[in-house]
Amino acid sequence: METDRKSHSMKKLDDVKCQRVDQPVVPGLDDEVTEVEHLLAEPKIEHVSVDGILCFGNENIEKHLKMEDFSCAFDYGWKISAGGLDSIRGRGGDDLKLEVLDGLLDEVDEVDDIDAAHDLSGACEDFLLDIEFPEKLSELDCGPREGSTLCNSSSESHSPGFSGRSNSVGGISESSTATVRESNSENGGLGKRVGCDLHHNFRRKHGCQGPVMDVGRSSIEHMQDLDKSDDDEKPLVSLILSNQKVKSSVKVTKGDTLLRQKRLRKPTRRYIEEFSRNSNMEESKSHKIQPQEEFPQVPSESQPWRGRPKKIVLKSELESDYELSASESEDGRKRTKRSKTACDRRKHQKMWTLAEVIKLVDGIAKYGVGRWTDIKKLLFASSAYRTPVDLRDKWRNLLRSSSAQENNRREVETHPKHAVRPLPKPVVRRICELAAIHPYPKVSSVNYVPSSEQPTTKGTPVYYSA
DNA sequence: ATTAGGG
DNA sequence: CCCTAAT
Known part of the structure; x- marks a missing residue:
């Protein structure tokens, strides 16, 4: 829609602006x-x-x-x-x-x-x-x-x-x-x-x-x-x-x-x-050195040359949801230094917080699926980790898990031992809605513009093409 | 450089 | 997450 077009035409300039506004x-x-x-x-x-x-x-x-x-x-x-x-x-x-x-x-x-x-x-x-x-x-x-x-x-x-x-x-x-x-x-x-x-x-x-x-x-x-x-x-x-x-x-x-x-x-x-x-x-x-101990959570992985070739950063991670809101605006930020070979996504993993998921979800809602660079730049500009690819992967996972949830809801609930599902219902619901609109990549309904989200059937994803 | 897909 | 292929 409006925002969509905007982000398109103004691109980087816009991005900068947004950053200034947002953070x-x-x-x-x-x-x-x-x-x-x-x-x-x-x-x-x-x-x-x-x-x-x-x-x-x-x-x-x-x-x-x-x-x-x-x-x-x-x-x-x-x-x-x-x-x-x-x-x-x-x-x-x-x-x-x-x-x-x-x-x-x-x-x-x-x-x-x-x-x-x-x-x-x-x-x-x-x-x-x-x-x-x-x-x-x-x-x-x-x-x-x-x-x-x-x-x-x-x-x-x-x-x-x-x-x-x-x-x-x-x-x-x-x-x-x-x-x-x-x-x-x-x-x-x-x-x-x-x-x-x-x-x-x-x-x-x-x-x-x-x-x-x-x-x-x-x-x-x-x-x-x-x-x-x-x-x-x-x-x-x-x-x-x-x-x-x-x-x-x-x-x-x-x-x-x-x-x-x-x-x-x-x-x-x-x-x-x-x-x-x-x-x-x-x-x-x-050695008693360990200056890292100043950062309790960081598990001390030091393979700077590992991970993505870009300028990923490790923040004192493991942010709890609220910590996230605070850190979200600052944590990553462009590493002014460490321009070159700097690559340390220390671990190949960084837990996704609920806040992040939500952000991602409505980022997708706004800008559409597949526009991950945009989403990244606009919504995750502050978090240096979370590459666009990460966002995409996360989305993929969300889709999978949400759909799985739809199927097994009752079963899972009866077996709480698989209690690995801290996804709030509203979020799941949104995911499903989005999933209905964007069955993910392979969509061929090219011209279909998500101008208005119509959660026609929120339980059953609707595929617009074949 | 980004995105899609598979591992 | 990581990697690769295709764009």
Whole structure:
């Protein structure tokens, strides 16, 4: 009808307008985003001190200590960011805050990845070999082995999505990585962690096959040398180091050819995912870090490279219905940062709330079935998850379930053990009505315009064509 | 880039 | 949800 036509002709322009109308919060966001960045940048300064802490790595203290400090530093930064957000909160930044927190959460995952990578060295034999090479390789690729170059590359790998953006966590990981590497020149063992991390990301970026062996090898030799020199001075460290060294060298000698072949087989995304997941879990056990605990519901899945290739976002989800109304307007929002490879629909699932369902349903009623991008943009503009496809899928499911309900109503009610049907009758009714009008895709009643909904027979869907 | 369909 | 084919 009217709305229909409107949404058609005005398209994007209209969309923008609607967004502004519907969520007044949105427009302001742009302006505030910059502020947020400032605020986020601020903590970065703090990180200098953090860096200081980390930098004492030059003294060759054991890496464990370093790890702890790292986590602490992270916590610190996080808190600061949150606090900074609070200050702008007054100006409708509530959602903003959430968003940023969201972002932070995402980054938390990245940091987690680092840790996971660390664990990787111990847990994954497969990956062990090339653990060292990336550092070397970055030296080769980036020419001078300056910390700066490596710093750049590493930061890039860390957060592909917002490498450019100044970001608290990004800042941390960046500086810390660089720092660690520095100490690495003295302390070969530490390089393992760093290298591992680098490798982890590196592998993601490039296919990662090729000259791995050579590089890794020379790198190892390098390490041994370093190790030797270290040996005299720092027994403790050397102990750790030699441990790792042994591991690596064993790896090489034992599996040179074997591993070469092994390496050819590029791990499946699934594999990597699973593995990293496991590592993470182990990691969380042994480390108290877990900044995620700030978000009780989020089950800590960190596979940023999984899921839809777009800019999906995870929000502190599991919104209850009312929470939804509040969050609906803010939760998602375009991720200003994390533009590129950012893809984390952490889980392949996000529960549909009743509110969402209702919204979807009357979105369909308004704009028609099949116009999912429109519905998405207009009604779910705020929720970054819920792609148009998701909407469609949900609708499909709704149709199925509603029809099923019609059939089995009595049976199901007598068997409450299948009590998986929190769909309120009114909603079901609407679904059925819509189903009557749009028997879903395969409709061939092309010219039929749902100008007026006629719930002629609300129990029995009417198919207009054959 | 979107949508339909199937898994 | 995920993926693919067709538009």
